Amino acid sequence: MATTSSFYNFTAFCYLIASMGLQVVWSFGLALLDAVALAKKKLLHNPVLVSLFVVGDWVTATLSLAAASASAGIAVLYFNDLGNCNFQEECQKYQLSVALAFLGWIATAISSLIMLWLLAAG
Numbered sequence: 705m706a707t708t709s710s711f712y713n714f715t716a717f718c719y720l721i722a723s724m725g726l727q728v729v730w731s732f733g734l735a736l737l738d739a740v741a742l743a744k745k746k747l748l749h750n751p752v753l754v755s756l757f758v759v760g761d762w763v764t765a766t767l768s769l770a771a772a773s774a775s776a777g778i779a780v781l782y783f784n785d786l787g788n789c790n791f792q793e794e795c796q797k798y799q800l801s802v803a804l805a806f807l808g809w810i811a812t813a814i815s816s817l818i819m820l821w822l823l824a825a826g
Contacts, residue, residue, distance in 0.1 A: 708794045716774035720805055723771035727812065730764050754823045761816040768812050772805035
């Protein structure tokens with residue numbers, strides 16, 4: 705989606721890129737923390753640390769859902785209802801990015817629920 709020429713004309717798509725960028729940074733940070741914990745054979749079951757993970761996951765999940773929903777609304781409005789899609793390849797990129805954003809949100813929501821379960825169990 706970011707490779708299209710008219711990407712910056714739609715605020716919802718810019719928000720989607722920013723939200724998914726934050727999601728990538730958050731997930732990569734958690735992956736690095738997990739790798740360090742595995743390498744040092746440490747447990748990450750500190751209640752304060754798990755609470756931070758829960759809040760971070762819920763914030764990124766909420767932002768991802770909002771960005772995906774806004775982008776889906778704009779994609780349906782412009783490309784289906786108004787018929788402003790002159791370049792079929794660009795329209796497919798936008799629609800694919802919205803679909804992948806919803807799939808990413810599903811994965812983030814599952815992670816958020818697991819973190820909440822870990823916090824309640826610990």
